[in-house]
Amino acid sequence: MSHYVEIKSQYKSQEALVAAxxxxxxxxxxxxxxxxxxxxxxxxxxxxxCNIIVRRRRNDEPLLPSYGDAGWxxxxxxxxxxxxxxxxxxxxxxxxxxYARAVTIQQARRQGFTVTETQQPDGALRLTLTRY
Amino acid sequence: xxxxxxxxxxxxxxxxxxxxxxxxxxxQATKAIEDALGTAGExxxxxxxxxxxxxxxxxxR
Numbered sequence: 001m002s003h004y005v006e007i008k009s010q011y012k013s014q015e016a017l018v019a020a021x022x023x024x025x026x027x028x029x030x031x032x033x034x035x036x037x038x039x040x041x042x043x044x045x046x047x048x049x050c051n052i053i054v055r056r057r058r059n060d061e062p063l064l065p066s067y068g069d070a071g072w073x074x075x076x077x078x079x080x081x082x083x084x085x086x087x088x089x090x091x092x093x094x095x096x097x098x099y100a101r102a103v104t105i106q107q108a109r110r111q112g113f114t115v116t117e118t119q120q121p122d123g124a125l126r127l128t129l130t131r132y
Numbered sequence: 133x134x135x136x137x138x139x140x141x142x143x144x145x146x147x148x149x150x151x152x153x154x155x156x157x158x159x160q161a162t163k164a165i166e167d168a169l170g171t172a173g174e175x176x177x178x179x180x181x182x183x184x185x186x187x188x189x190x191x192x193r
Binding site: 009100101103104106107113122123125127131132 | 133134135136137138139140141142143144145146147148162164165166168169170171
């Protein structure tokens with residue numbers, strides 16, 4: 001017997017979200033704050049506050065080719081919601097896929113599965129979890 | 133062999149398929165992954181190939 005199910009993705013795991021963002025901007029460029037911190041948008045506008053932040057600049061040095069910082073705030077239900085300039089959304093286009101990949105690998109390892117990855121012609125990433 | 137296939141599209145759409153489980157076990161096998169990823173949508177059950185013959189998928193409600 002087998003089954004398949006389609007999932008509407010939500011950012012629930014801070015660990016996986018940070019790992020996925022690290023895959024886009026570099027591990028050392030993702031800030032994690034227990035207490036939400038403000039982010040800085042286009043023309044210095046204040047936004048946020050957010051728990052997970054990717055800064056546009058650090059110490060006056062540009063980190064991202066973006067219009068502002070990007071941040072994710074932890075909602076009361078534990079999920080994370082992102083805030084960023086609309087023009088910067090393309091920089092994080094890979095985030096949903098990278099996040100789901102990180103969560104799946106995390107869960108697979110916990111359950112003792114071996115994971116193999118293959119890229120599908122339609123752009124999907126296929127993770128095959130096997131266990132004897 | 134227990135096998136779970138997770139397809140993840142760039143927009144975050146996800147499809148999980150489990151195979152090689154005894155009846156009733158496969159839903160449990162994927163539950164932790166489903167819960168961690170988000171909200172599960174419609175679930176489609178596939179009968180064993182020996183029963184279906186051509187691999188036709190049967191939707192259940």
